[in-house]
Amino acid sequence: MFRPLSLFIGSRYTRAKRRNHFISFISLTSMIGLALGVLAMIVVLSVMNGFQKEMSSRILGMVPHATVSNSQALDDWQAVATAAQRHAQVLAAVPFAELDGMLSYKGAMQSIQVNGVDPQEETKVSIIGQHIVQGRLEDLKPGEFGVVLGEITARRFRLNVGDKLTLIIPEVSSAPGGITPRMQRLTVVGVFKVGAELDGSLALIHVADAASIQRLPDGRVQSVRLALKDLYQAPQVSTAIAAELGQGYQASDWTHTQGSLFSAMKMEKTMIGLLLLLIVAVAAFNIIATLIMVVADKGADIAILRTLGATPGQIMATFVVQGSIIGVIGTSLGAVFGVLAALNVSSLVGWLERVSGQHIFSSDVYFISNLPSDLQGSDVLMICCAALSLSFLATLYPSWRAAQIQPAEALRYE
Known part of the structure; x- marks a missing residue:
C-alpha cells in the first residue's frame, strides 16, 4: 500500500x-x-x-422568569394571564406580588423580599413545593397573614412553625420625611430550603395578604408571573406580551434581578x-x-x-x-x-x-x-x-x- x-x-x-x-x-x-x-x-x-x-x-426555579404589570394594579389578572398564555413560549401565568421590607423578631432585623403567591397556582411556575422542609405551602390562607420563610432566615431568628414576627414595609405618606413604616404581624406556617442565597433573602405570603398590605382593592393584584419554556428568551417574550396587551403594560424578567450572577x-x-x-x-x-x-x-x-x-x-x-x-x-x-x-x-x-x-x-x-x-x-x-x-x-x-x-x-x- x-x-x-x-x-x-x-x-x-x-x-x-x-x-x-x-x-x-x-x-x-x-x-x-x-x-x-x-x-x-x-x-x-x-x-x-x-x-x-x-x-x-434552583434560583431560576424560584424567581419569576418574567412578570407583566401595569402602572395601576390589575383588576382582571385572569384576562392578562389568558392573553399571555396564547404565546407559544408561556407555560403558565399566575398572580404575583413583590414587596421589599424588613423582618423584625425580638430586636433582630433583616432585610427581606416578600413574594405574594397563590398557593394553589404557585407550583405551576415554581419549584417551591419540592423544597418545603417544615409546614406546607397550602397553609398560606388569605386573611391569616401566614409566611413561609427560607431556612437561613428561620435559623438566624431561631423560628419554628407557629412563631410570630413583624414585617416592616416602607409606605409613602404626607409626613415630613415622606415615608413612614407600616408594620404587619406574620405567623410562620412553613420553611423552605432550596440551597441558595434565596434561603436567606426570600419569604412568601398569600397574594391576597400582599394586596392588603399594599392597600389594593379586593381582587386586584400587582402583576402576573410567567413561566417560560426557554427562560433565556424571557426578555423578548415578556416585552412582546406587554406590547400586545397595550399601553401602560410593562415587562420585567429574571435578567434584571439575577443576570449579573x-x-x-x-x-x-x-x-x-x-x-x-x-x-x-x-x-x-x-x-x-x-x-x-x-x-x-x-x-x-x-x-x-x-x-x-x-x-x-x-x-x-x-x-x-x-x-x-x-x-x-x-x-x-x-x-x-x-x-x-x-x-x-x-x-x-x-x-x-x-x-x-x-x-x-x-x-x-x-x-x-x-x-x-x-x-x-x-x-x-x-x-x-x-x-x-x-x-x-x-x-x-x-x-x-x-x-x-x-x-x-x-x-x-x-
Whole structure:
C-alpha cells in the first residue's frame, strides 16, 4: 500500500526505540502532560457546567422568569394571564406580588423580599413545593397573614412553625420625611430550603395578604408571573406580551434581578478555561524540546535522505507528522479519560467521602451536598481542537530547523 514518504518515516521515528533514551522519556512526558491537561480541562469545565446548571435550576426555579404589570394594579389578572398564555413560549401565568421590607423578631432585623403567591397556582411556575422542609405551602390562607420563610432566615431568628414576627414595609405618606413604616404581624406556617442565597433573602405570603398590605382593592393584584419554556428568551417574550396587551403594560424578567450572577458565572468559566489551557500549552510545547533533540540526533539520517532526493518540504513534513502523532495520542488519551472522569466525578467524590468519613461538600457551606457535573460535547470538541492546534504549532519550528540542515555539514564528521 502506498504511503507518503513523510508519513512513513515520521511514524517510524515515533515507534522506533531510540539510542537516546532521554529523548524517548521527554516524548513520553510530553504525551502524558498533554493528556493530563486535556483531562483536567474536561473535568473542571464539566463541574462548572454542573454548578451553573444546579444554580440555574434552583434560583431560576424560584424567581419569576418574567412578570407583566401595569402602572395601576390589575383588576382582571385572569384576562392578562389568558392573553399571555396564547404565546407559544408561556407555560403558565399566575398572580404575583413583590414587596421589599424588613423582618423584625425580638430586636433582630433583616432585610427581606416578600413574594405574594397563590398557593394553589404557585407550583405551576415554581419549584417551591419540592423544597418545603417544615409546614406546607397550602397553609398560606388569605386573611391569616401566614409566611413561609427560607431556612437561613428561620435559623438566624431561631423560628419554628407557629412563631410570630413583624414585617416592616416602607409606605409613602404626607409626613415630613415622606415615608413612614407600616408594620404587619406574620405567623410562620412553613420553611423552605432550596440551597441558595434565596434561603436567606426570600419569604412568601398569600397574594391576597400582599394586596392588603399594599392597600389594593379586593381582587386586584400587582402583576402576573410567567413561566417560560426557554427562560433565556424571557426578555423578548415578556416585552412582546406587554406590547400586545397595550399601553401602560410593562415587562420585567429574571435578567434584571439575577443576570449579573449568571454573567459572572459565565465569565468565571471562561477565565478558568483560559488558565487551564496554559497547562495544555506547556505540555504541547514540550514537543518542541522533543523534536529539537530528535533533529539533533537524526542529523545524519536527514542528510542521507536529502542526498537521496528528499526535498526540504518532505523533511519538514516528516517531523510535523512525528510531533502531531504525539499530540493526537496525548489528546485522545486525555479526552477518553476526561470524559470518563467527568461522567463519574460525583460518584468518585461520594466514595472519597465515605472512605474518609469527611464531607467534602457541606450543604451548610456550599449550598449543595454533592459535586455536580454536566459534560457537554461542545466543550470536549473545543478542548481537543485547542490541544491539537497547539501540538501542531509546536512542531513547526523544529521541523523547519530540520529542513534547513545541509547534507555536507551534517555528514562532515560522520
